[in-house]
Each structure stands twice: as structure tokens, then as C-alpha cells.
Amino acid sequence: MKYKPVVGLEIHLQVKTKTKMFSRARADYFNEAPNTFIDPVSFGLPGALPVPNKLAIEKAIKLALALNCEITEVVRFDRKNYFYPDLPKGYQISQFDNLIGRNGYVEIDIGDDSRRIRINRLHIEEDTAKSMHSGDNETLIDYNKSGVPLIEMVTEPDFESVEEVLAFAKRLRQIVRYTDTSDAEMQKGQMRFELNISIKEKGTKGLPNYKVEVKNIGSISVLEKVMNFEIERQAGLLDKGEEIKSQTRGLKDMTGETLFQRSKESSDDYRYFPEPDIPPIKIEKTIIEKLRNEIGELPNERKNRYIADNLSIEVAENYVEDIEKGNEYDRTMKLHDGKILDYSSHVVNMISIESGILDKEKKSFSESPLHPKDRHELIMGIYNKQIAPPSATMVIKEIISTKSEKKSGYVAEIIKEKDLAFIEDESEIDEFVKKVIKENEKVISDISKNPNALKFLVGQVMRLSKGRVNPNKAEEKLKESLGL
Ligand code: MN
DSSP, rough: EEEEEEEEEEEEEEEOSBOOSSSBEEEEETOOOOTOOOOOTTOTTOOOOOOHHHHHHHHHHHHHHTTTTOOOEEEOOEEEEEOTTTTTTEEEOOOOOOOOOEEEEEEEETTTEEEEEEEEEEEEOOOOOOOEEEESSSSEEEGGGTEEEEEEEEEEEEESHHHHHHHHHHHHHHHHHHHHHHHOOGGSEEEEEEEEEEEEEEEEEEESSSSSEEEEEEOHHHHHHHHHHHHHHHHHHHHHTOOOOEEEEEESSTOOOEEEEEOOOOOOOOOOOOOOSSEEEEEHHHHHHHHHHHHHOOHHHHHHHHHHHHHHHHHHHHHHHHHHHHHHHHHTTTTTOOOSSSSHHHHHHHHHHHHHHHHTTTOOGGGGOHHHHHHHHHHHHTTSSSSOOOHHHHHHHHHHHOOOOOOOTTTHHHHHHHHHHHHOOOOHHHHHHHHHHTTTTTHTTTTTTTTTHHHHHHHHHHHHHTTSOOOOHHHHHHHHTOOO
């Protein structure tokens, strides 16, 4: 294709707080009966006064810091005026210029390369209510969502490929979760994207003279489909020599197809003005430092740590995304006593077996009952030749399918119960070896010509003993008996 996309994103994020942005009504409205989590403020009744939610502001500052933003010294709220049934006051309390943070960036990785995507602004506002259009020309409105704290972030038009946008969306979602700003569960509407996309001929400088806006994208996979659809559609128009006008388009369905909604000649006039019911808020330097210190390890730091542990990029990224999996890896690594040189690869291997079993049982990693101590015990059991790798898999399977509480001791219990440990009694091993030699006279007769014969015999000892003879031991005993 001779074109390349130019993309900017706007992201809305519901902040994880108990109560709403400007009142004490509860904010965790998901799955609750409509219009039960409301009060005069979220309902926009005359005379109701907004009181800002301190925790929401702190979480927004913390996220802004994690996104490398400059924090504004005195923040203010503003009224953004527009009329819509899901906005009972006729305005949204938002922030226009004295907002929480500016000029940040997110570092994304594309293969071995990394790039910075600039964040233009980050501000706080309140969510709107939810309209439901029923079949018979009726619209129902649920005000539970009205007033839920939101963070809005706007990027610069820095993205030049679909891949970059997807890498950013995933990394941002990780940062948001790591800083506990939001659970960012997209199917619950906790994170929503708005796309600004245009295309230009490769090699040309500057931004295209139009942009197409697509609102309300509620999943990363739909975001990908919409971008691919728009790139194709816009390329088709430019190829025909048509001029593309700036416009807002909506999603037709989940296939990513978009439909024309309205043309956009100039930006909307929201007649912003300062919210008179909320005084300016000074963000003290000590508060900023306190919040900065509360930020723990961030996703890219965690990824670098895993790469330093010799994990592959794929595994490192997987552990960064699945926080609980990464945490279990970390907890298991702490038990390492330095005996095994490449202990980390043993942990990764064990976690991958565990993960496969959990997937089959349709369970998430956080539901795994396998305790780090038990994981460590299995690794050491294999390393010290006390148990065969297939037996370890069996133990993990058994724990996942029969236990629910996460605690240590299951491994020892199951190894004992199922008699899975390698046999230590020499005479018992000799019995198996004797039997195998007796049953395989033909193989033994041409053992000098067949390089695989010994391996085969070891396998037979394993089969007869149901994996309970250490294969090295079996080989040693066979060689001894056969005079090799
Ligand atoms: Mn907004």
C-alpha cells in the first residue's frame, strides 16, 4: 500500500473508587438494578452541590505521573455544556485548561524497537448516564453510571501503524492496572477508545488535512478491525481522487465497519467556563512526591527485569500482561537457593505446564491452587532425580482438578498418595531390570549394532515401573547387567 495511517487516540477510563466523582453515591454500579445508585448530584437536581472525590484526584495524579506527565500546580474544574438526555444537568463537569497532567508519554515496544507515544493531556471528568434504545421507539435512561469518575487522556497523532496503536492500548491498560487506577475491564465499559484516523502517502511530511473520528470503541480487537476498515475505505477514496472531509463515524457492528454520522467542519463549541461550585485545588509538592513513591514497578520495568532473568520476550510480555502469573513466577524465584544455574527456565517451564492445564479447565492463573513452595518442590524433585517430569505434570493436574484453596503441601501429599516418587530400594530396581532383560532377548542380541537399543530398554524399565525408576539409574543398572 502506498499510504500510511496517522492515528491519535482519546481514552476514557473509569477510575476505581467506591463513590462517584462529585457525591457519595456508590460508583460500583455494574450489574445493579437501573437507577438505584443515584443521588441529587448524579441526578443533576437543582441546588445539588458537587464535592470532588479526593481518591479519584489522587489516582489521576498517580496515573499522570506513571505516564510521565507534568502535574499542574493548581487544578480547576470547568463546565462543558451540551444537551443530551444522558446528561441531566445540561453540562458535564470536566477540566479545560488547568487540568491534572500534560506532556507525558508511553514507551511501547515493537519487536526489538521501542517508541514513545506522547500524551498531550490527562484530565478528570464525570461519566454520563446510559441510554438504552428499545425496539418501540422508546429510550430508557439508567443514571447509575452518571457521575462515575473518569480520566480522559488524549495522545498526539504519533501512531503510524495499526501495530503501534495496539501495542499502546495494551501497554496503557497494563499501566492503569499496575497503578490500580482502574480494573480497565473493557467489556464492562471501564476503558473506551476514540479513534482519530487519516491516511497519507508514504514519504509525505505533515498531517493530512482531514481526520475521521470513530467514537465508543469498547474493545482492542474492535479497535484493530476499525483501523483496518478505515485504512481500506480511505485509501479507496483517495485512489479515486476523492477528497475526504473531516467527519464523525459510528460503529455499524462488531465487524469494525463504520457508518457516517456527521460532518465536522469545526470543533464543537462547548462554551467551557469555570465550575463555580468547586474552588481551585492546589496540588502540594509533598502530595505529588507521596503519590510518586506509591507507584510500584511499572510494566516496562517488569519486562526488563524478566529479560534480565533470561526469559524470552514472549514469556516476559505474557507475565507482564497476566499479573498473577508474573507474581507467581516472582514468588517461586524467591525460593531459589542458588543450587540450579538456570532456575528461572525451570520455573517458566513449570508455569507453562500449569498454565496449559488451567486453560483446559477454563480457569485463570489467579485461580491456581498450586502454591509457590509446591512449584519449587516439584522443580527440586525433578532436579534431584526424585520424581520424573511426567509425574510432576500429573501432580499439577491432580492439584488443579481436586484442590481449591491455595496452600503448600499438596505436592508431598499427592506424590505419597499416588506413589510417584522414584524407587530408592536397589533390589526393587534390580527386579525391573532383570524382567526387562528377560523379555527383550532379541533387542539385546544385537545391541552392539543398534544405537537406540539401550534407550529402548530404559524406556521398558520406565514403563514397567510406571515411571518410578530414575532413567539414569535404569541405564546404569542395565549397562552393569549387560556388561556394557
Ligand atoms: Mn471526555
